[in-house]
Amino acid sequence: MLKPDQLRDALFKALPDLQAQPEKLTMKLTDGRVVATPGPSLSFEYRYSLRLTLADRAADCELVMVTLLAWLRSHQPDLLANVEKRNGDFAFALHDEAHGQLDIQLQLTERILVEQREETLHITPLPEPPEPQDVLRFTDVYLHGELISHWQRS
Numbered sequence: 001m002l003k004p005d006q007l008r009d010a011l012f013k014a015l016p017d018l019q020a021q022p023e024k025l026t027m028k029l030t031d032g033r034v035v036a037t038p039g040p041s042l043s044f045e046y047r048y049s050l051r052l053t054l055a056d057r058a059a060d061c062e063l064v065m066v067t068l069l070a071w072l073r074s075h076q077p078d079l080l081a082n083v084e085k086r087n088g089d090f091a092f093a094l095h096d097e098a099h100g101q102l103d104i105q106l107q108l109t110e111r112i113l114v115e116q117r118e119e120t121l122h123i124t125p126l127p128e129p130p131e132p133q134d135v136l137r138f139t140d141v142y143l144h145g146e147l148i149s150h151w152q153r154s
Contacts, residue, residue: 001046003050007052010070014063014067015067018059024055029051030050045110046109053104
């Protein structure tokens with residue numbers, strides 16, 4: 001599964017406090033399922049919950065949410081485009097008693113293509129559909145008029 005590592009990289013690039021203290025971010029994959037059909041291919045889809053915990057106010061909530069939304073736009077666009085998913089597949093809780101611990105839960109999927117070529121199987125994780133061309137790409141993030149994050153696009 002590629003998305004947890006891709007999301008971790010995006011958060012580290014966007015949140016300077018995590019670069020200094022990476023232990024403030026924990027991630028846990030739960031409720032994993034494999035969805036497949038009895039068709040001629042062994043292709044399948046992973047479906048799982050990814051739980052992220054940012055401890056001790058590791059970053060401003062708005063910066064975290066914008067970073068997640070930008071990542072979702074590229075890596076899980078159906079979560080933003082589908083009304084049912086948009087209303088339930090991105091949840092969070094903020095725990096003031098735990099010094100501002102932020103818990104986030106995302107419902108993610110990953111498609112895996114399995115092709116038989118002669119007597120061998122070739123397994124390929126499939127990318128998400130490309131973003132629309134008019135999507136704004138950014139590298140700087142300001143909060144309350146102050147530059148709080150800058151990163152290079154990959």
